[in-house]
Amino acid sequence: MKKIFTIAACLALGAGNVMAQDTFPRNGVYDERSGLVAFTHATVHTDYKTTLPDATLVIRNGKVEAVGANLKVPAGAVVVDARGKHIYPGLVDMFSSYGLPEVKSERRSYSSPPQPESEKQGAYNWNQAIRPETNAVELFKVDKKQAAELRKLGFGTVLSVHRDGIARGTAALVTLAEERENEVVVLDKAAGTLSFDRGSSKQDYPNSLMGAIALLRQTYLDAQWNARNQEKEQNISLKAFEEANQYPQIFEADNKLNVLRADKVGDEFGKQYIIKGAGDEYQMLQQVKASNAPIILSLNFPDAYNVEDPFDARRVSLEDMKHWEMAAANAAMLQKAGVTIAFTASDLKDKKDFLPNMRKAIEYGLPEEEALKALTVTPARLLKAENKVGSLNKGLLANFIITSDALFAKESVILENWVQGHQYKVSEVPSDYRGVYTLKIANQPDRKLLIAGTPEKPELKVVAQDTVNGKVSFNGNLVTLSFNKDKKSNESIRLSGWLADKNLQGEGQLPDATSVKWTATFSEAMSQKAKADSTKTAKPVALGEMLYPFKAFGAAELPKQETVLIKNATVWTSEKEGKLDNTDVLLKNGKIAKVGKNLSESGARVIDGTGKHVTPGIIDEHSHIALDGVNEGTQSVTAEVRMADVVNPADINIYRQLAGGVTTSQLLHGSANPIGGQSAVVKLRWGKSADEMLIKDAKYIKFALGENVKHSNRSNLHSIRFPQSRMGVEQVYIDAFTRAKEYEQAWKDYNKLSKRAQAKTPPPRRDLELDALVEILNNERFITCHSYVQSEINMMIKVADQMGFKVNTFTHILEGYKVADKMVEHGVGAGTFSDWWAYKMEVKDAIPQNAGIMNKVGVVTAINSDDAEMARRLNQEAAKSVKYAGVSEEDAIKMITLNPAKLMHLDDRTGSLKAGKDADVVLWNDHPLSIYAKPLKTFVDGVAYYDLERDEQMRVELGKERMRLVQKMLNEKASGAKTQAPVSKKARVLHCEEVEVSEEEAYLAN
Incomplete structure (x- = not known):
């Protein structure tokens, strides 16, 4: 049957060249054959859910003409007996680069200047x-x-x-x-x-x-x-x-x-x-x-x-x-x-x-x-x-594959692939001679011959008084066998012969050199048993648990919102009530329900707070964690970019900062340009998606002054981008807001038109960059401005007054103590470090009393991190102002709770322990300003996203899970599977000044 199949199919090689129905002339005679081919007795899968046993597929002129059982073969068709074969629609790959030139992703080298415009x-x-x-x-x-x-x-x-x-x-x-x-x-x-x-x-x-x-x-x-x-x-x-x-x-x-x-x-x-x-x-x-x-x-x-x-x-x-x-x-x-x-x-x-x-x-x-x-x-x-394409219905392209068995069967092979009626040979499958035979050699007693294995690698067993293994090989219709006459003997019987229908026969030689004739009569196909075994339902593959997020310290089931009553703790309210001893805090429905003494609540989980402290969740006003990129550092104004687009909810720093008591962070653009991108304000809801973390009505944007925006810290090649001086930075702001005002007026003029006039008049071009600046002018989006030096802080306030907007927060502001009175007058707050200095020229006048002085003058002052590691100990950073500047403990705690909430316009919902506010709460084992203090539980909206006891349990479970997977990989290697070498993947911690550059540029810049 194999010969008939192959020869008949080859007759159809020109099936797609039909009547020369195209616009190209031919040099020679035209091939007017219809490409009419009928595939008979096949198992035809016309689509994914329709299978026709013993069916006929007819193709003509490169298309499907008919398919079905008991079809009459058209006159003149080339008939292909596809008995035992399967026919499927040709597969469709939805994403390929076939036939297209290779694309090389180009990146500017360190020796090349920037390219700001299209070439x-x-x-x-x-x-x-x-x-x-x-x-x-x-x-x-x-x-x-x-x-x-x-x-x-x-x-x-x-x-x-x-x-x-x-x-x-x-x-x-x-x-x-x-x-x-x-x-x-x-x-x-x-x-x-x-x-x-x-x-x-x-x-x-x-x-x-x-x-x-x-x-x-x-x-x-x-x-x-x-x-x-x-x-x-x-x-x-x-x-x-x-x-x-x-x-x-x-x-x-x-x-x-x-x-x-x-x-x-x-x-x-x-x-x-x-x-x-x-x-x-x-x-x-x-x-x-x-x-x-x-x-x-x-x-x-x-x-x-x-x-x-x-x-x-x-x-x-x-x-x-x-x-x-x-x-x-x-x-x-x-x-x-x-x-x-x-x-x-x-x-x-x-x-x-x-x-x-x-x-x-x-x-x-x-x-x-x-x-x-x-x-x-x-x-x-x-x-x-x-x-x-996609099925074998009448009129569709004659795209189909012919397989030796069901397509997804382990040993199935694609024999041919027909595309638009053209035959393409894919592979040859050896004839399947596996089975049980009765072996007769001359006058010797009958033996049982078993040919197993695969068609490509058949295996031989010969059974008489005992069972011996042998060797068998096929070459077309020819066969060679050899085996020992019994288990105790090393003397080999060698036979060679040929296929006669389903039987084997030929001549051979016994160990004593006697020539003999032999036959092997077929009685049962081994492959039938193998196929029957393959239809058994496979056991489901055992897999570990899903984790949310999918990494270490993720959980198979996220913690749920609870009603929690913390009893007899020292409570730091960050409100006018101040610090309250032996006080209770009730968390219910994601809110702070009550703060007071001798509280009770039916069904609440009660936590004994004796000897412990409760504070509002820490709020980090300046952070860059959980972001896939920090700077769009190419243009002077990039107000159109949004940090919310690149929040990575699986950043391990979210969990680590929960372990430090942080519940809310403002994720800022970096400081590579005078006007950077729009901030993302997030609650640290570990295991939730980026969208579920966002506080969507919190609208902020990053501005920057100083060395970074004029590329002082980059190579001379970057001197082509305006601005290159502090004077130029000022002009960027004047220009940007002048354009924004003109843009806003253009839209106001358009919106005043009647609907009929608007239909005839094209609207102004919508500009995402200017949309954000107009929001600033209308007090709908608020500025956090990276700043250090007194002169530039004064300049920024002057520009804001001139252009009619307010600066919401000066961040870093290490010379804020010099201009605190002007800040109060303008109504701008401060987000600063406790004691960072001497890391570049523009911070040389930084002093540790900066936060304390601004706070005393009346500037709303927050201590922030700008650093993934520092954010885990902002309580200690706040404590430094108690030491250096004599700030009260309550004011120090406000610097990391209520004050940043005020700067982010969130103080109506978080930042203090007040009934009705979000249940963003931290339970500490010790005084929250102590270096020995650590959070026992961190609640966000009443959900304990961090729990020290659960953390300790998770570490044990993580160790066990790693060992399970290690053992599974070792078993995989032992089975002969391919393996790959472990490669360390160091997480990149981003900061204000991080700009995506080539590896060469990064190396040379350091």
């Missing part, structure tokens, strides 16, 4: 990372080598994406036939494509993730504006961006957080993205599900780590260990949650891993039917190409 010639966008005018179909070239590699995996159609830039233009849906480009393009513009990666652009902006997000937002707005204002600006890129929006939108995200960030941008502009993920989406399953985004899944599972050396094992984080264990379950978990999934082979280093990893995903819980759906119907439907 692309023509009427294109101002930023080279915005390139929607790129159409992949115009760059596409058939690549026979790549096509063959992808066809071996079962793919017949791929979406070719040019992975360059933030707005990448359109992708083309193409087949993997080795024909002209004109003939293989299914949809020339199948999808618009986007990312947060600036790609090959060497332009400075954006140099951060938040900058990329802001640029994409502004591009949406600019494209809408340009559509109504083309008499003012003809912009090829913005026109192309608008056009690309009409197609399905595919967004490449390189981690789970970027999946959610991308979806948020899409929601803002009414776009439901299809998101290409990175394989870690299961770690934020509920948030990914809530996005409603279809996810294109990677099957690039990590290898186990080589952890035989216990010191090496310590270099692997718990997060990486658990991801190794759980990555293969990603698809199953998403599918079970109701997320629409598709697959891509694009991330695989070795493309041959695709089907084995697909089978592993099935082993980890993904139903086979859903796996097939995600490889065929789903990508076709998402790309609006279901009338062309």
Whole structure:
């Protein structure tokens, strides 16, 4: 049957060259064959849920003509007997770079000056990372080598994406036939494509993730504006961006957080993205599900780590260990949650891993039917190409694969891949001779012959009075066998022969050199038993618990809000009542319900506070923890960027600072530019998502003065960016707010027009940068200004008075003691350090009494961190003002509780222990200003996100979990699986001055 199948199929090699129905002339005669082929007696899977046994598939002119059981074979058709074979629709890869030029992500070297403007010639966008005018179909070239590699995996159609830039233009849906480009393009513009990666652009902006997000937002707005204002600006890129929006939108995200960030941008502009993920989406399953985004899944599972050396094992984080264990379950978990999934082979280093990893995903819980759906119907439907590919219905392209067994069976092999009616041989499968035979050798007693193993590596056993192992090999229809005559003997019987129907026969030689004839009569197929065994329900793969967040000190179940009554503690209220001895605090429904003596509450969890202290949660007014990037340090004004876009809720510093009593932090942009980005104010709700941490109505922005904004601490190459002097910094503010006022007036004038007039008059261009500055002018957004030197502080107050806005807070302000009276007059507060000095010239006049002097004069003064480690001991930092400046203990505690709450306009809800405020509370084991004090419990909204006893228990559990995973990895290595060397991943702690630069620049700058 194998010969008939192969020979018959080869007759159809020219099946797609039909009647020369294209625009290209031919040098020679035209091939007018219809490409009519009928595949009979096959198991045909017309789609993921429909299987037809003993069916016929008829293709003509590169398309499916008919499929079904008992079909009449059309006259003139080439008939292929596919008995015992399976036929599936050709697979569809939704994210490939097939046929497109390689994109090299360019980064400016240290020896190159910054590039502030686009170098692309023509009427294109101002930023080279915005390139929607790129159409992949115009760059596409058939690549026979790549096509063959992808066809071996079962793919017949791929979406070719040019992975360059933030707005990448359109992708083309193409087949993997080795024909002209004109003939293989299914949809020339199948999808618009986007990312947060600036790609090959060497332009400075954006140099951060938040900058990329802001640029994409502004591009949406600019494209809408340009559509109504083309008499003012003809912009090829913005026109192309608008056009690309009409197609399905595919967004490449390189981690789970970027999946959610991308979806948020899409929601803002009414776009439901299809998101290409990175394989870690299961770690934020509920948030990914809530996005409603279809996810294109990677099957690039990590290898186990080589952890035989216990010191090496310590270099692997718990997060990486658990991801190794759980990555293969990603698809199953998403599918079970109701997320629409598709697959891509694009991330695989070795493309041959695709089907084995697909089978592993099935082993980890993904139903086979859903796996097939995600490889065929789903990508076709998402790309609006279901009338062309994805199934074997009449009229669709003749894209299908022929397999030796069910596609996802362990030993199944793809034999052929037909693309647009063209046959491509993929592999040859040795004939399956496994079975039970009766062996007759001359006049000797009958023996039982067992051929087992696999068709590629058959194994021989011969059973008579005892059982001996032997060797067997097949070469086409020829066979060679050898085995000892019994277990005690080393004398070998050697036989050679050939296949006769299902039986074997031939000649051989006995140990005494006697020539004999032999036969082996087939009685039972071993493979039938093997197949029966393979249908048994596999045991579910045992996996560890999910953690929220997915790392050390995450929890399988997050702590819940409780009613808590703390009894008989020393209570530091940060209110007019001051410090109260032997007092109770009741937390209920996330609020402080009561503060007083002899309180009681039915159902409350009672905590004995005897000898302990209770304070409001510490509020850090100046922090940079939990951020994926701090500075968009490319332009002088970047008010459009938002720290809320890059909050990382899994930063371990959140947990560590809860352990230091911190409950709220303002996450500030850095100090690389005079006007930086918009702040994110967060409650430290460990285990929650970024959105769930945000205090969304807290609107702040970072300004900066001094050395950083004029690039004093960078190389001379950066001298091209304005400003380069302190005078220039002042002018940046004057210019920015002048533009903001003009912008605001333009919108006021437009909004005064009647609706009829507005319909005829294009609106002003919406500018996200100026939107933020207008909010400042209207007292809707508040400034935190990085500052050190007296002269610049005076300048900033003068500019604010001149332009009609207020500075809310001067942060750092180490010379604040010199200008405290002017600060009171302006109404500006201070967030300062207790005793930082001598780390650069502009802090040379810092004194430890600074906070105390400002507090005494009447400036609302807070002690802040600007440092992930310092934030864990802000109570001790506040205590220094008691020592240095004679500040009262109560005022010192206010400097880290009520005062920062006032600076952040949150004092109506947090910062003190007052009935009705948020239950942000810390229970200390000792006086809160003591170096021996440590939090026993830290409550945020009445939830104990940190508990010292639970922490100690978690450390034991974490140790056990690590050892379980280490042992599992050791077993994996022992089984022969590939492993990878442990690599230390040092967490990067960000500060005000951190700017994303090349490794070379960072090295040379130090």
